[in-house]
Each structure stands twice: as structure tokens, then as C-alpha cells.
Amino acid sequence: MAIPQYQDFMTPVLTAFQDNKPKNHSEVERIVVPQLHLTKEDCAQLLPSGTQTIVRNRLSWAIYYMYRAGLLQQQKRGVYIITEEGNKVLQSGKTINNAFLEQFPSFQAFQNKTNKEENKQEETDPATRISNAIEEFNKRTQLELLEQLKTVDPVFFEKICLQLMQSMGYGEKVSLTPKSHDGGIDGIINEDVLGLDKIYLQAKRYSTNKVNEKEMRDFVGALTLSQTQKGVFITTSYFDKKAIDMAARKNIILIDGDKLTSLMIRYNVGVQTKETYQIKELDLSFFSED
The missing domain is CATH 1.10.10 (Arc Repressor Mutant, subunit A)
Structure with a gap:
């Protein structure tokens, strides 16, 4: 049937x-x-x-x-x-x-x-329509991925963020900071083998709360004490305007929930390829007599 x-x-x-x-x-x-x-x-x-x-x-x-x-x-x-x-x-x-x-x-x-x-x-042409269809599938996965991230253990979320940074090519070595002595920093990314150049990471797994100015100020203070100029703040939620303005002044990279899931899909963190399609086109060289 x-x-x-x-x-x-x-x-x-x-x-x-x-x-x-x-x-x-x-x-x-x-x-x-x-x-x-x-x-x-x-x-x-x-x-x-x-x-x-x-x-x-x-x-x-x-x-x-x-x-x-x-x-x-x-x-x-x-x-x-x-x-x-x-x-x-x-x-x-x-x-x-x-x-x-x-x-x-x-x-x-x-x-x-x-x-x-x-x-x-x-x-649009067929190739563009295929591309748009793939984008729609990925949007569906992004939505499910974000819901899943909001339910994971906060420490596991920090590990996910570090894994993403490494998958993106940042760091010879990544590590979590001990919770009792994190000083406002959740993870450290060593950009070189000796660890002379570092990126500090802050990760907030929120369901609804936005990252506010105070939390951004604490992160800025932690960077200042550590004498590190590079910082990345990742959240499953969003950043309020004051937090965004402060991050811009201090050159801190912000990754909200939408951007986080987009990057995870792009770099295959927490997702897997479900299907692969092959598109055939005419091989003109096959029919050439030269």
C-alpha cells in the first residue's frame, strides 16, 4: 500500500x-x-x-x-x-x-x-532551493539543540563550550578551572604549546535569564586580574544591552544561544550527519571524442 x-x-x-x-x-x-x-x-x-x-x-x-x-x-x-x-x-x-x-x-x-x-x-534555481532546504533542516536541529543545552549540567555545558572552541581551531590545550577557585573564569584555552597566549572563557547555561551588566563586569574583572586580553562569553540565552556595550569596549567576544547552536552545527559538536545526498550532472568529457 x-x-x-x-x-x-x-x-x-x-x-x-x-x-x-x-x-x-x-x-x-x-x-x-x-x-x-x-x-x-x-x-x-x-x-x-x-x-x-x-x-x-x-x-x-x-x-x-x-x-x-x-x-x-x-x-x-x-x-x-x-x-x-x-x-x-x-x-x-x-x-x-x-x-x-x-x-x-x-x-x-x-x-x-x-x-x-x-x-x-x-x-531561485534548483541548487539554491536545495541549499535553502538544508538550511531549514539545520534550523530545526538548532532549535532542538538549544533546548537540549538548556537541560544539561552546568559543568558539562562548560565542557561543551571548550570542545567547540577547540573544534573551531582555538587552542593547543583547553581546561576547566576548579569551581572553588575559578575567579570568574570557567575555562582556559592555551593558544600555543607553552601556554604563553591564553583565551579565557565564561559559560552561562540559562533557560530564560539574560546575561546582565554585573556578570559581564565580573568577567572583565577576572580578565584584568589575570592580565589576559582575550575573552569569550558564551550563553544559551542572550546578553542585555549594557552587557553588550561593556563587552564591546573590552573586546570580549559574545556568543548567544542562536550563534552557539549555529557554530555547533557548523563544527559538528553535539550533532551528526543524518543523510548525504549526491547530485549528478552530465559529464561532458565522457562524450568528447578528443
Whole structure:
């Protein structure tokens, strides 16, 4: 049988969460497959890339769209639970699809942004459209990555930030400072083998709070005492205006949540390549008689 489109997965997927227990994609798939009367052969069909089944791909998009509408909440990467709004939708007995989801403000905002991008794509060449599609996938991963970072242990977050700096090519050696004697500095990056040139790192794992002027002043003071001119301040949140102004005066590099996740994707920290596609073009040299 033909495998249903991702919108057809939405209602059975949300129903799979009606017990109010968190589930990952595999658990949801085991519940949904019988409801949709999918065979083993259906479940074995792969995308053209050969790296994921069509069923898992469409189920994942159904989860993602309902997450954007607020019917599902992400507990950690790949694990979701139904929200109060999601339970209300189930109780209504209505069929869920994109048209139904448009009543929710968060989904409207998501769709408006997506539609603008699609309208732009209509005027672009295929290569650009592929590039834009990859960017959309990465934006989805950025969102999930940021939510995951906000839940990790603060010390582990500091380790992640140091690993990112090293992956970006900064430092022969990186190290955490002991919590009891950090002096306002979470990590030290030695840019040369002897450690003559150092970058000091401050990392704040916040869910909602912004980094304020006081926290920036403390970091500036720590740099001054250490007689180091290079500093990087990383947060999962944002910096308020006074903190930004102070950092600019002291040449401190600021990395907020959006930039952090973008860099992590670019330098493959905390993410992995899911699929690889090959684009074929005509080899004119093959047909040349010279």
C-alpha cells in the first residue's frame, strides 16, 4: 500500500501520546504502524538517500509540526510529551493536518516564515532551493539543540563550550578551572604549546535569564586580574544591552544561544550527519571524442 503523507500521521501520532507519557520516535512508531495498517514491506522502504525509512521520516515531520503548534513539548532531544493543548485537541476528535494547526499562533508564525522562504525559492534555481532546504533542516536541529543545552549540567555545558572552541581551531590545550577557585573564569584555552597566549572563557547555561551588566563586569574583572586580553562569553540565552556595550569596549567576544547552536552545527559538536545526498550532472568529457 502507499505510505500515508506526513499530515496523515498527525492524528495517530498525537493519539500515541494520550497516556501523557514521554516517548521517542521509535516508541511512537511501534504504536502508529498498526493503526495505519502498514506492512513490514512499507516500514522497510527507504528514502532515496538510503539512510532513513520513509515511515520514520514522515512520522518525524508530523511530530515536528505538532511541536511547532504547541501540541507536543520536547523534554529532551528526540523525546516528546503531549501538552494540555494537545489533550484538548484529542478530546475534540478532529482530524489534525496543517490546515487545522493554523489556528495556533506559534504554528502561524512558523508557517509565515516558511511560506516566505518558499515564495523566495520559487524564483531561485534548483541548487539554491536545495541549499535553502538544508538550511531549514539545520534550523530545526538548532532549535532542538538549544533546548537540549538548556537541560544539561552546568559543568558539562562548560565542557561543551571548550570542545567547540577547540573544534573551531582555538587552542593547543583547553581546561576547566576548579569551581572553588575559578575567579570568574570557567575555562582556559592555551593558544600555543607553552601556554604563553591564553583565551579565557565564561559559560552561562540559562533557560530564560539574560546575561546582565554585573556578570559581564565580573568577567572583565577576572580578565584584568589575570592580565589576559582575550575573552569569550558564551550563553544559551542572550546578553542585555549594557552587557553588550561593556563587552564591546573590552573586546570580549559574545556568543548567544542562536550563534552557539549555529557554530555547533557548523563544527559538528553535539550533532551528526543524518543523510548525504549526491547530485549528478552530465559529464561532458565522457562524450568528447578528443
